[in-house]
Amino acid sequence: MSEIAARYRSRAEIFAAKVAAVRPEQWSNPSPCEEWTAREVVGHIVDMHGVMLRPLGRSLTPAPTVEEDPLTAFVCARADVEALLSDPVTAAREVDTPTGRLSVEQHIDQVVSADMVLHGWDLARAAGQDDTIDPVEVKAMWPKAQQIPEEMRTPGAFGPGIVVFGPEVKVPDDAPLQDRFLGLLGRDPHWSA
Structure with a gap:
């Protein structure tokens, strides 16, 4: 495999x-x-x-x-x-x-x-x-998350109705890596229903 x-x-x-x-x-x-x-x-x-x-x-x-x-x-x-x-x-x-x-x-x-x-x-x-996301996953995915091109945040860039990533959510620099990772991917790490 x-x-x-x-x-x-x-x-x-x-x-x-x-x-x-x-x-x-x-x-x-x-x-x-x-x-x-x-x-x-x-x-x-x-x-x-x-x-x-x-x-x-x-x-x-x-x-x-x-x-x-x-x-x-x-x-x-x-x-x-x-x-x-x-x-x-x-x-x-x-x-x-x-x-x-x-x-x-x-x-x-x-x-x-x-x-x-x-x-x-x-x-x-x-x-x-x-x-909790596996910390190994977060660490491995962190470098690419830091380099998300702006077109990936542009609604419709890859077709009608397609949104790849939302706008970055600002997270404190001293927040846990998972929170900073989620923020870069357009998620509020403290979101709740």
């Missing part, structure tokens, strides 16, 4: 555990993502799994919808992406992405795999779960 596939698997396990821990009455809770409920956070992650398949002319395998069964919808989408990562030829294939040509596995690593870390925090906040 490649390092990227192992990282994806670890992040997916953590995200799946958060989805599984959401109680039925919490699915309509607001999340730190403006205009998204807890269910819609999971829907976004499932949709982004489908986006990873599109450059290969594929789509998600038919499965229950996020409205019907959020956990099963995620597990099925995850299986589709893990199938790409487990095939060395497919994983290495170069595809066109909004940020240029990348291998399939690089695209997955930079988009949906990383998304699960941030949106795992969103889901945890929405459902009142432990929202």
Whole structure:
């Protein structure tokens, strides 16, 4: 298993555990993502799994919808992406992405795999779960977070209705690294419903 596939698997396990821990009455809770409920956070992650398949002319395998069964919808989408990562030829294939040509596995690593870390925090906040992000993840992702180009904060830069990152939320320089990381990604680390 490649390092990227192992990282994806670890992040997916953590995200799946958060989805599984959401109680039925919490699915309509607001999340730190403006205009998204807890269910819609999971829907976004499932949709982004489908986006990873599109450059290969594929789509998600038919499965229950996020409205019907959020956990099963995620597990099925995850299986589709893990199938790409487990095939060395497919994983290495170069595809066109909004940020240029990348291998399939690089695209997955930079988009949906990383998304699960941030949106795992969103889901945890929405459902009142432990929202601690693995400090190793935060430390590893911190350098790139400090270099987010302005176009990534511009609504619609990658298509109608697409917002990649919101405006930076100012956080004190002496705040914990997770808080500073979240602020750079457009999250208020003290957000509550």
